[in-house]
Amino acid sequence: MAKAPAAPKFIGSPIKRREDPKLLRGLARYVDDIDLPGTLHMAIVRSSFGRAGIRSVDINALTDLPGVVAVYTAADLEGVGPVPVSGLVPDARVPVQPVLANKEVRFAGEPVAAVICETRYGAADAAALVDVDFEPKEAVVDLEKALAPGAPKVHEDYDDNVAFNWELVGGDVEKGLAEADVIVKQKIVNGRVVPLALETRGVLASYDPGEEKLTLWSSTQVPHKLRTHIADQIGMAENRVRVITPEVGGGFGSKLNIYREEALAAYISRDLGRPVKWIESRSENFLATIHGRGQMGEVEMGLMKDGTLIALRYTVLADCGAYYQYLTVAIFTLTGLMIPGPYKLPNVEMKVTGVFTNKIATDAYRGAGRPEATYVLERIMDIAAAEIGMDPAEIRRKNFPAKSEFPFATAAGLSYDSGDYAGALDKALENAGYADMRREQVEARKEGRYLGIGLSTYVEVCGMGPSAALGGQGWESARVRVEPGGKVTVFSGASPHGQGQKTSFAQLVADGLGVDINNIEVIHGDTDTVPFGVGTFGSRGTVVGGSAVVIACDKVKEKMARYAAMKLEADASDIEFAGGKVYVRSAPEKSADFAEIAGLAYSAMELPPGTDPGLEETHFFEPPNFTFPFGAHVVLAEVDPATGDVKILRYVAVDDVGNQINPLLVAGQIHGGIAQGAGQALEEEILYDTGGQLINGSLMHYSLPKAGLFPRFELDHTTTPTDVNPLGAKGVGEAGTIGSTPAVVNAVVDALSPFGVRHLDMPVRPERIWRAAAAKGEQG
Amino acid sequence: MIPSAFEYLRPETLEEAIRLLQENSEEAVLLAGGHSLIPILKARLAQPGILIDISRIPGLKGIGREDQALLIGGMTTHHEIESDPEVNEVCPLLAETASLIGDVQVRNRGTIGGSLSHADPAADYPATLIALDAEFVVTGPDGARSYRAENFFEGPFDTAMEENEILTSIIVPAPQGKIGGAYCKAAQQASGFAVCGVAVTVMLSDNGQIEFASIGITGVSASPYRASGVESALTGQAPTAETIEAAADRATEDIEPIEDLYGSAEFRGHLARVWTKRALEQAVKMAGS
Known part of the structure; x- marks a missing residue:
């Protein structure tokens, strides 16, 4: 396997993001910044009910409205395929999700009609005039009530609201629990949260009737998947569809989906022969872009008095929403795979019942199933520690596999690559x-101040991943071209949308070819330009995509060395690349400019033996295993039991993401991840009322964590490389989110321990804290 | 997030603005800083036919001093109030309150007159302006008249102003003496609006007793209110911990706290008592120093 250079100049350096100057100066171009002549604007008429029949859709009010070009309803779209889903489990019920609702709507915000107008304002006005006659029906919102006998059904075709059943069993939990000295149990809710990418979704579709080709600019994480599925949905050959991701302002998993509006814009552009643009509003983003998390379960853990863990069972209801999106079901299985966490837990069991509800689907949200596992586990670890009177740090340490035990096989069936927990x-x-x-905590309590210390030790599965384990497409592609003038262009199948791989991939190639980073251009997100790719999600961009880059780069280098050997009259194996030069290792005075050798390969006046012209190589990297980053987070928080206010005083994190390509990018990912995870712990939860209406679907009502919530993060790392890729890197996109949520909640619960509080459900908002403290009063 | 169509008018004088209001009373609304109105328009929660932008009218903006009072134009922004040296010197409580409104962008655009006229029951200014015994001057077709702050708010998004009146200035008295003030807020996490905001002004006499205490509370009830029970329990008393605690317990006397996603009525009542006590402690400390 290829290896990263021995003496890197750029790899491992905290180089500033090359992406930032354009972003900071407002020069980045998002979907909405692209203007094509003759563009029509689409507005979506949506369900205003959680569950309702559609008696009729009356568009008469639009007849004489200036600028209105067309209105589409379900009847107009019978040839368009349903929204694609993947990652299913056996025997899952898979409801067909049409691009426009036909006779029934199943969540508030579900698209019913598409209005096409010459202007965006006109489209919004026209959409408001479409008169849909809804027949409201009782909605299914609460997970437990959804499963009660006689509950209204989200899908009348099914016997009940069960979407799927899935279980993972490792070892013998029943026996383990019987042998345990102590059993701790806790009901835990992991509510729905909203991914809230700063750039909402958006799509611009342009069908060229002459070329018979469709170009789709979309704010997506997965351009090639989108191309495959859209082509299929609207009945075009996939090589006649081109997907371009311009600047994408965040995704967090929410744009790892194929959405109805993408197929609508594509189909309608072809139908009308004009470009069609749709830009999601923030309100629509709350309503109709996937939500994350959505688990409600009970965890039960058996352990010995000395803290040794024996068995763990997690039984959970999973809130699927009304229809699956791309990976709805798979996300819950990821929770099962990671339920043993970083501990030696010989017996584990997770039973999931997927539940249909009258809500938008849940799907991947930063961490996607792993934060849920870590949260459950880290909460029950603290509860267990309190139960047996052991320090939370000690009980964790006691159950870690030793460094020498890796690769470590877990009861959930995974093999952890490397670790030093x-x-x-x-x-x-x-x-x-x-x-x-701990001493400060004791002193503070004497003064009537309540400090809490929260720990979380986590391991996550990422670098998605081996293709077979993912149900296909776990690889990533890259093409590296040394241009005739010596510049280097990298084409990646990954689709960064904020991660900064235009910087980190350039670092990899600069060191690989011994050239300056400013000579390197990184291109991604255009299916006509880059090799067929998978996309960016599951902390895979650098781990899998970067590995493809490094290997493609090595292939080019190997070929280029043959041209250099020809020019310098040396053996190709004796050629070294450094400082923009190519030289003979055993006779360093013999050298040539990198650019000169590149020119030789293109002029091709003379060819090295058995060598073709050109310097361009592609590699598809298939990782042999997932990667397993890990870490430990420590939070010191002060809780005011009288007001319920929480102040995070210190946030200390040590994350091990293997080798770091760019520590500045790593730190940025950890910062954002911690903030996002802490947001769920303290503030975030999206709520539906009993009728299925979203009740806090705006930024006036749904709180995102803000900078003022946090102290300066005290970040550090250990470095335990992985051997499953040539970089030794494990991935960092989700680590912060996974570690932070339980650390923050554990700190709040620890602060409230004098009140006998042992668990609070998220978000631990002020009233919840005050009630918990007030209910019990200080004990002892 | 796209408002329905409206006509936009921008009068150059106060008289013209009032005339336009009179002529279009059915469908016109005033646009000041726009930080409450524009979001409502974008969500189509309101669809007025006409916006009357009063931002270019001379004389509505700025901060002056008149005897022992501050005179603040209705179109003065929160940022201007927060950062004005005179406000910080004469009435730091008001500057502090302004500094806690929304975020920087909101404070740069939002105006005191716009905020008070909008009468959000969870806005910050009303508590402080009640505690400061401020007067609101409104101007209409028949000239100017004024309201005491505590009589101005009549319910959520409802004031004593007539439809064709404009809140033109705010008069904030600034009495001399051993004065202390504090504004304490439990903020709604998303918007920063007050789930409970308590503003306190106290004056101590030379012998250290409470000469008067003035308390305004916002966010707790359908309208901001003066906590008269707390005030009467303090007047003439020595500011001991027991007195303050007993007084603060009357923070929601005769009040029915509201309930929403961010706090039950019970929690709001509790917060009002806790923050009244803490605000009083801060204000007394400041007055005595």
């Missing part, structure tokens, strides 16, 4: 001054 925890405790923190 105790190393990360020890470093975090040291950086935090854990013993001093």
Whole structure:
């Protein structure tokens, strides 16, 4: 396997993002910034009910409205295929999700009609005049009520609201629990949250009737998947569809989906022969872009008095929404795979019942199933520690596999690549001054102040992933071209949307070819330009996509060395690349400019033996396993039991993401991840009323974490490389989110321990805290 | 997020603005800083036919001093109030309150007159302006008249103003003496509006007793209110911990706290008592120093 260079100049350096100057100066071009002549604007008429029949759709009011070009309803779209889903489990019920609702709507915000107008304002006005005669029906909102006998059904065709049943069993939980000294149980709700990418979704479709080709600019994480599915949905050959992702302002998993509006815009553009643009409003983003999390379950853990874990069972209801999106079902299975976490837990069991509800689907949201596993586990670990009177750090350390036990096979069936979990925890405790923190906590309580210390030690599965384990397409592609003038262009099948791989991939290639980083251009997100790719999600961009880049780069380098050998009259194996030069290792005075050798390969006046012209190589990298980053987070928080206010005083994190290509990008990912995870812990939850109406679907009502919530993050790392890819990198996109949510909740619960509180459901908002403290009063 | 169509008018004088209001009373609304109105329009929660932009009318903006009072134009932004040296010197409580409104962008655009006229029951200014005994000057076809702050708010998004009147200025008295003030807020996490906001002004006499205490509370009830029970329990008393606590317990006397996603009525009542006590403690400390 290829290896990263021995003496890197750029790899491992905290180089500033090359993406930022255009972003900071407002020069980046998002879908909405693209103007094509003759563009029509689409507005969607949506369901205003959680569940209702559609008696009629009356568009008469639009007849004489200036600028209105067309109105589409379900009847006009019978040839368009349903929204694609994947990642299913056996025997899952799979409801067909049409691009426009026909006789029934099943969630508030479900598209019913598409209005096409010459202007965007006109489209909005016209959509408001479409008169849909809804027949409201009782909605299915609460997960437990959804399964009660006689409950109204989301889908009348099914016997009940069960979407699927799935279980993962490793070892013998029943026996383990019987052998345990102590059994702890807790009901835990992991509510729905909204991914809330700053750029909402958007699509511009342009059908060229002459070329018979469709170009789709979309704010997506997966351009090639979108191309495959859209072509299929509207009945075009996939090589006549081109998907371009211009600047994409965040996704967090929400844009790892194929949405109805994409197929609508594509179909309608072809139908009308004009470009069609749709830009999602923030309100629509709350209503009709996937939500994350959505689990409600009970965890039960058996352990010995000395803290040794024996068995864990997690039984959970999973809120699917009304229809699946791309990976709705798979996300819940990821929770099962990671339920043992970083601990030696010989017996585990997770039973999931997927439940249909009258809501938008849940799907991947930063961490996607793993934060849910870590949250459940890290909460029950604290509860167990309290139960047996053991320090939360000690019980964790006691159950870690030792560094020498890796690769470590878990009861859930995964093989953790490499790890030093105790190393990360020890470093975090040291950086935090854990013993001093505990003393400070005791002193503060004497003054009537309530400090809490929250720990979370996590391991996550990422670098998605081996193709067979993902049900296909776990690889990533890259093409590296050394241009005739010596510049280097990298084409990646990954689709970064904020991660910064225009910088990190350039670092990889600069070191690989011994050239300056400014000579390297990185291109992604255009299916006509880059090799067929998979996309960016599951912390795979650098791990899998970067590995493809490095290997493609090595292939080019190997070929280029043959041209250099010809020019320098040396053996190709004796050629070295450094400092923009190519030289003979055994005779360094013999050298040539990198650009000169590149020119030789294109002029091709003379060819090295058995060598073709050109310097362009492609590689599809298939990882042999997932990667398993890990870490330990320590939070010190002060809780005011009288007001319920929480102040995070310190946030200490030690994350091990393997080798770091760019520590600045890693830190940025950890910062954002911590904030997003803490947001769910303290503030975020999207709520539906009993009728299925979203009741806090605006940024005036749904709180995102803001900078003022946090102290300066104290970040550090350990480095345990993986051997499943040539970079030794494990991925970092989701780590912060996974570690932070339980660490923050654990700190709040710890602060409230004098009140006998052992668990609070998220978000631990002020009233919840006040009630918990007030209900019990201080004990002892 | 796209408003329905409206006509936009921008009068150059106050008289013209009032005339336009009179002529279009059915369908016109005033546009000041726009930080409450524009979001409502974008969500199509309101679809007025006409917006009358009063941002270019001379004389509505700025901060002046008149005897022992501050005179603040209705179109003065929160940022201007927060950062004005005179406000910070004469009435730091008002500057502090302004600094806690929304975020920087909101404070740069939002105006005091716009905020008070909008009468959001969870807005910050009303508590403080009640505690400061401010007067609101409104101007209409028949000239100017004024309201005491506590009589101005009649319910959620409802004021004592007539439809064709404009809130033109706010008079904030600034009495001399051993004065202390505090504004304490439990903020709604998303918007920053007050789930409970308590503003307190106290004056101590030379012998250290409470000469008067003035308390305004916002976010707790359908309208901001003066906590008269708390005030009467403090007047003439020594500011001991027991007195303050007992007084603060009357923070929601005769009040029916509201309930929403961010707090039950019970929690709001509780917060009002806790923050009244803490605000009083801060204000007394400041007055005595």
